[in-house]
Amino acid sequence: MTLTNREMRSRIDQDGTLTLSLESVALGEPGDDEVIVRIEAAPINPSDLGLLLGPADITTLETADGGSLRFQVPESRLPGVSGRIGQSLPIGNEGAGTVIAAGRNAKALQGKLVGMIGGGMYADYRRIAARDVVVLPEGASAADGAAMFVNPLTALGFVETAHREGHKAIVHTAAASNLGQMLQKICLADGIALVNVVRSPEQAQILRDIGAQHVVNSRDEDFTAQLTAAIRETGATIAFDAIGGGALGSDILSAMERAAVDNSSSYSRYGSDTFKQLYIYGALDLAPTTLNRMTFGFQWSAGGWLLFPFLQKAGADVAARLRARVLAELTTTFASRYTQVVGLAQALQPDVLRGYERKATGEKFLIDPRLG
């Protein structure tokens, strides 16, 4: 059996042209310990867009031969992607589908519906090691299992990180995202206070509807006062920030510092002795991060947070525990809702692409390659 497989690819050339295309490649037989999965669902997450579009300027979109798309990456941003210049990169971190072929040692998986992570999921088929797929629980659909890794494990990883580093409550930005909703559900179940930062009343409502107690809108005039009050009430000293650019992370550290100083009797020019941690895990805003250190003293840290280094550091036992929880709560805590399902070629239509690139509140795209 040799299948012809369409794979979505992203390439940035020396001159800053980013090209998106569907490449046709022959898919070989599965090895002894491999399976071939027909992909039936793959989510479009912000982390996928990061690789798909890089730091390209979306307004430069042009259509090109064979349904491919072209963009320009601003020159100032090219050094940041020097490592991928000229490489045709497969896209799609995670997905789910049916095992249609299995190697000698993987026959038990034949016909099973599985979820998987490992890149290259925006394709008709994916050849993958049997140990890298997870059989979905009874009753779960491919769509249910399509996003069972990145968001669920990230949300659980935040809570795990907060525990391990001695924090009792959490601040989260862009908090109405699918990931943010999962985090709120976990925190409610585990009894951890969560301060949600959103940018609109609609986003606030999404979170309140699932039981959120602390939601602040960064566009409200009294945002700073609201944020400080929520942090004082919860005692939050760790924040996970999806945005990265601008001063929001700094504002959160400042609010934590104010809450700490209010509880302290003596002055130190180095600020309070309350340690404040900001983790930046996304880049919804590519602009530089601005830290107004004068407002939060010296007892702080800001850093990148990534799922895989976290899982490695946490160790195999913790990773297994988190994965087991995801499977057990796949259609409840970790349910994703999709507002649009599109085919592979459709995902490269300019209007469709602009739709998911916008990352609008409540909108979530799923790719089903069987749709075309």
Added chain:
Amino acid sequence: MTLTNREMRSRIDQDGTLTLSLESVALGEPGDDEVIVRIEAAPINPSDLGLLLGPADITTLETADGGSLRFQVPESRLPGVSGRIGQSLPIGNEGAGTVIAAGRNAKALQGKLVGMIGGGMYADYRRIAARDVVVLPEGASAADGAAMFVNPLTALGFVETAHREGHKAIVHTAAASNLGQMLQKICLADGIALVNVVRSPEQAQILRDIGAQHVVNSRDEDFTAQLTAAIRETGATIAFDAIGGGALGSDILSAMERAAVDNSSSYSRYGSDTFKQLYIYGALDLAPTTLNRMTFGFQWSAGGWLLFPFLQKAGADVAARLRARVLAELTTTFASRYTQVVGLAQALQPDVLRGYERKATGEKFLIDPRLG
């Protein structure tokens, strides 16, 4: 015996006025476990200036009654000092002098030359717990012992931190400072590579004269290339930054990332898997810190570094080991050179104050209250 003691004080009022003055206060008898030290030398370190002048605008200096000075703190910076409003704060972290009175249990210290840390050292006398003073080694002067805590322990703390966190070489900014020279001497003695970042050829020469191998001038046109080359050569992945404001810290993280990417074969949109640490330990520039995250991926951390929290975390054994090394090398590795010695009242003369506030290369002030 009741002594009248002059103490230098700094106070910020609600309206943003910062007042520096010498207050006369009566000094009681020493308790059973206390001594009274006549202060003969106290250094003016950047950390002292932070408390002395706060975030005041130095150009607003005005003389006032009784030799006191007044400044204005810009309104935007007032929230950062809200904790000290209305408090008359004693100044001077560390100093040295002669024990002129000792409590019942501290008689062995009578007449001894001691170094000490604990604040309030810009004064004629300091009453202090006997356990908080250190008898200076034979032959050392008060000036030798005046700065035996903050800079020496900070420099040793950097090396200790780099070791504990798994880094093999260090980047240091404002590297020609007294602290920076100590750090260079320690690194030479201990065989650790150090990349010194300075702002002038004169500063570079100071470091080369004591044996520095890697010195880069941030005002050179090819600074970025020089810095990257030095980081590639040394493998530095941790930086200690005295400046804080602006993009220098970010530039250092970027250079570390470039050096790491050059050594890596595969591309990841999350950057290299080399962990990069930036510690900000000073605030020579009060401006916000700008982090261009797009140039250094997600494997990074930036944070405040302070001596006392470090010593606490490191534990009593490590602190004792570092203190012992300072005493053993007090007049070699940890020698400070002073270019001006001024009296207490003299330190509040406008021209003298502007002199030490400037923090010019190679200039270092010492207060000897006996001079007036």
